[in-house]
Amino acid sequence: MPKRLNAVVSWVLTFLVMVIIGLPGLWVILSGFRPNREILAKPAVWVPERLSLDNFAAIFGLGDTQVAIPVANYFANSLVIAVTSTVIAIAIGMSGGYAFARFRFRFKNGVFLGLMLSRTVPGIALSLPVFMVWSRIGLIDTQFGLILVYVALNIPFTIWLIDGFFRQIPKELSEAGQVDGCTRWQAFWRIEFPLARSGIASAAIFAFLTSWNEYALASNLTRSTDSKTLPVGLMDFTAQFTIDWAGMCAMAVIIIVPALALTFLVQKHLIAGLTFGGVKG
Amino acid sequence: MTEVRLANLTKAYGNMEVVHAIDLDIADNEFLVLVGPSGCGKSTTLRMIAGLEEITGGTIHIGDRVVNDLAPRERNVSMVFQNYALYPHMTVRENLGFGLKIAKVAEQDIGTRVTQAADILGIAELMERMPAELSGGQRQRVAMGRAIVRNPDVFLFDEPLSNLDAKLRVQMRTEIKKLHRRVENTVVYVTHDQVEAMTLADRIVIMRDGYIEQVGTPLEVFNEPANTFVGSFIGSPPMNQLDGIVRLADGDISLADGLSIPIPQRTRARLSEGQKVVVGIRPDDLAPRGHGIHDSEASAELELSVSISEPLGTETLLFTSIGGVEVQGKMLNPRMVAPDERMKFVLAVDRVHIFEAAGGRNVMIDN
Numbered sequence: 001m002p003k004r005l006n007a008v009v010s011w012v013l014t015f016l017v018m019v020i021i022g023l024p025g026l027w028v029i030l031s032g033f034r035p036n037r038e039i040l041a042k043p044a045v046w047v048p049e050r051l052s053l054d055n056f057a058a059i060f061g062l063g064d065t066q067v068a069i070p071v072a073n074y075f076a077n078s079l080v081i082a083v084t085s086t087v088i089a090i091a092i093g094m095s096g097g098y099a100f101a102r103f104r105f106r107f108k109n110g111v112f113l114g115l116m117l118s119r120t121v122p123g124i125a126l127s128l129p130v131f132m133v134w135s136r137i138g139l140i141d142t143q144f145g146l147i148l149v150y151v152a153l154n155i156p157f158t159i160w161l162i163d164g165f166f167r168q169i170p171k172e173l174s175e176a177g178q179v180d181g182c183t184r185w186q187a188f189w190r191i192e193f194p195l196a197r198s199g200i201a202s203a204a205i206f207a208f209l210t211s212w213n214e215y216a217l218a219s220n221l222t223r224s225t226d227s228k229t230l231p232v233g234l235m236d237f238t239a240q241f242t243i244d245w246a247g248m249c250a251m252a253v254i255i256i257v258p259a260l261a262l263t264f265l266v267q268k269h270l271i272a273g274l275t276f277g278g279v280k281g
Numbered sequence: 282m283t284e285v286r287l288a289n290l291t292k293a294y295g296n297m298e299v300v301h302a303i304d305l306d307i308a309d310n311e312f313l314v315l316v317g318p319s320g321c322g323k324s325t326t327l328r329m330i331a332g333l334e335e336i337t338g339g340t341i342h343i344g345d346r347v348v349n350d351l352a353p354r355e356r357n358v359s360m361v362f363q364n365y366a367l368y369p370h371m372t373v374r375e376n377l378g379f380g381l382k383i384a385k386v387a388e389q390d391i392g393t394r395v396t397q398a399a400d401i402l403g404i405a406e407l408m409e410r411m412p413a414e415l416s417g418g419q420r421q422r423v424a425m426g427r428a429i430v431r432n433p434d435v436f437l438f439d440e441p442l443s444n445l446d447a448k449l450r451v452q453m454r455t456e457i458k459k460l461h462r463r464v465e466n467t468v469v470y471v472t473h474d475q476v477e478a479m480t481l482a483d484r485i486v487i488m489r490d491g492y493i494e495q496v497g498t499p500l501e502v503f504n505e506p507a508n509t510f511v512g513s514f515i516g517s518p519p520m521n522q523l524d525g526i527v528r529l530a531d532g533d534i535s536l537a538d539g540l541s542i543p544i545p546q547r548t549r550a551r552l553s554e555g556q557k558v559v560v561g562i563r564p565d566d567l568a569p570r571g572h573g574i575h576d577s578e579a580s581a582e583l584e585l586s587v588s589i590s591e592p593l594g595t596e597t598l599l600f601t602s603i604g605g606v607e608v609q610g611k612m613l614n615p616r617m618v619a620p621d622e623r624m625k626f627v628l629a630v631d632r633v634h635i636f637e638a639a640g641g642r643n644v645m646i647d648n
C-alpha cells in the first residue's frame with residue numbers, strides 16, 4: 001500500500017515541521033499563563049502544573065502584584081499606527097497597482113523595478129538615516145513618524161500584489177461596464193474592485209501584520225507612551241538584573257491574539273490571494 | 282432613427298496612424314459588417330464608435346449628435362465583446378440588469394425588461410447561474426442579452442463568435458441574424474471571417490491597413506470586387522489571380538505557359554494594347570466541361586493538368602497551375618480524378634475580373 005504509506009510519511013513530516021514552527025509559539029503562550037518561578041525552574045517543568053491569569057492581571061494592574069507598564073497605551077498606539085498605516089498603504093497600493101496594471105506611461109517599468117528594488121534594502125539598514133531625519137523634523141516619538149515609516153515599508157509590496165490582481169481582470173470588463181453606463185470610477189468600484197477584493201484583503205493583512213509586529217525600527221523611533229508600540233513595550237519587562245519572562249510572555253499573547261483573530265477572519269481571502277496566480281494562470 | 286456617420290475618422294498611436302481618415306455612413310437599422318485581416322483597423326474603428334478609444338481626427342455622428350467627446354455611457358450604444366466580458370461576480374440576472382440598475386431604472390421595470398430579453402434569447406432558465414457555470418454558447422447569449430436589454434441606439438459586436446467552436450458559430454450566426462430581424466436596430470459588426478461577413482451583412486466594409494477598400498452589399502463585393510485584395514479576401518476558396526498582357530488585335534489576354542483567354546466583353550473598352558493586367562478567376566468559374574455552374578455562358582477552354590483533387594461531396598476542388606501559380610477549379614457533380622490527369626477546363630469568360638497590374642484596381646470601377 002504505497003499510497004497509504006505516502007500519506008503517513010507526509011503526515012509525519014508535516015507534523016515535525018509544524019512542531020518546529022509551532023513549539024516556540026506554544027511555549028510563549030503557555031508561559032504567559034505560568035508564574036515566573038516555574039518558567040525559570042531547573043530542571044525545566046515541561047508540563048505546567050497550573051495555569052492562571054495572574055500575569056495578565058498584573059499587566060493590567062488588577063492583581064496583587066503590579067507591573068508598571070502602560071499596556072493600554074501601547075495597545076492603542078499599536079492599533080492606531082498599524083490600522084492607519086495599513087489603510088494608507090492600501091489606498092496608495094490600490095491606486096498604484098491599478099495604474100501599473102491598466103495604464104501606459106513613461107518610465108513605467110523603471111518605476112516598478114525601483115519599487116521592487118527598494119524591498120531588497122533591509123528596513124533596519126535605514127534606521128539610522130531615518131532616525132537622523134526624523135529627529136531634525138521632530139517626528140521622533142510620534143505616532144505619525146512611525147506611520148510614515150510603515151507606509152513606506154508596505155507600499156511596494158501592496159502595489160506589487162494588487163497590480164497582479166488587477167492584471168488578472170480582463171480590461172474588457174471595465175469597458176463593458178462603461179458601455180453599460182458606468183463612469184470609469186463606477187466601473188472600478190462596481191466591477192474591478194469586487195473582483196480584486198481577495199487580493200486587496202491579503203495585501204491589507206500583510207501590511208497590517210508588518211506594522212503590528214515590527215520591532216527594530218519602532219524601538220529606534222519611539223521613546224514614551226506617546227508612540228511606543230506593543231513589541232517595543234515588551235522590553236519594559238527587562239530590568240538591569242532580571243527579566244520578567246512571565247509578564248513578557250503574557251504581553252506577547254496580547255500581541256498575538258488580535259493578529260491571529262484577524263488572520264482567521266480573512267483566511268479564505270488570504271488563501272485565495274496567495275494561490276490566485278496558480279489557479280488561474 | 283439612428284444613423285451612424287463617420288467622417289474623416291483617424292486614429293494614431295503616437296506617430297503611427299492606424300486608421301486613415303475613413304468616411305462611412307451607416308443607415309438606420311442597417312447591419313453593417315467591418316471585415317478585414319487582423320491589424321486592418323476594424324476593431325479600432327468599432328472601439329472609436331463605442332467611445333473606448335479616443336479619436337485622433339474626424340467626427341463620429343450617432344443619430345444627430347456628434348459623439349466625439351462623449352464617454353461610452355453617454356452614447357447609448359451597447360457592445361458584445363469577443364471574450365463576452367460577463368461580470369464574473371454577478372448572476373446572469375444581475376449581468377443583464379446591470380446597465381439598467383446603473384441608469385437607475387425602477388426595480389420593477391428592470392425585472393420586466395430582463396425577463397423579456399431572456400425570453401428572446403432563450404436563457405430564462407439560466408438566470409440564477411454565475412457566468413463560470415455557463416457554456417460558451419450560453420455566455421454568448423447572455424452577452425447579447427445584456428446588449429439588447431438596454432434598448433440602445435446602436436449595437437456593436439467585436440468578433441463575437443470567434444471563441445466558439447465551428448458548429449456553434451454557424452448556429453449563433455443564424456441567431457444573430459434572427460435577433461437583428463426581431464429587435465430592428467443599427468448594428469456594426471466586426472469580424473475577420475468573410476463567410477460571417479457575407480452571411481450577416483446588409484453591407485460589407487472591407488478594410489486593409491487602416492483604409493476602406495470597398496463598401497457594398499455582399500453580392501456587390503463578390504461580383505464586382507474593387508481590387509485584387511477584395512477579390513482574394515471575399516469568396517471561398519479564394520479567387521485565382523494570374524498575370525496577363527492584353528492583346529487587343531487577337532482579342533485575348535495572354536497568360537503564362539502560352540495560354541490565353543478571350544477578353545471579357547464588358548472590359549474590352551477599358552483595356553489598351555500591351556497593358557499588364559491581373560486576371561481574377563473564381564474557382565466556381567473554372568470547371569471541367571460538363572461539371573460547371575455556368576456551362577451555358579460564353580466560354581473558353583484551357584487544358585490543364587490536375588495535381589491534387591479534394592472531394593467535398595457535392596463538389597471537388599481541383600488544384601492545377603498556370604505559370605507556376607497555383608490555380609483552383611471546382612467540379613460539380615464530381616467524378617474520380619486520377620493524379621496528374623490532364624483535363625479540359627471551361628472558363629466562364631464574362632465572369633472573369635480584370636485588374637490593373639499596378640495598384641490592383643478593377644478596370645470596371647472608376648475612381
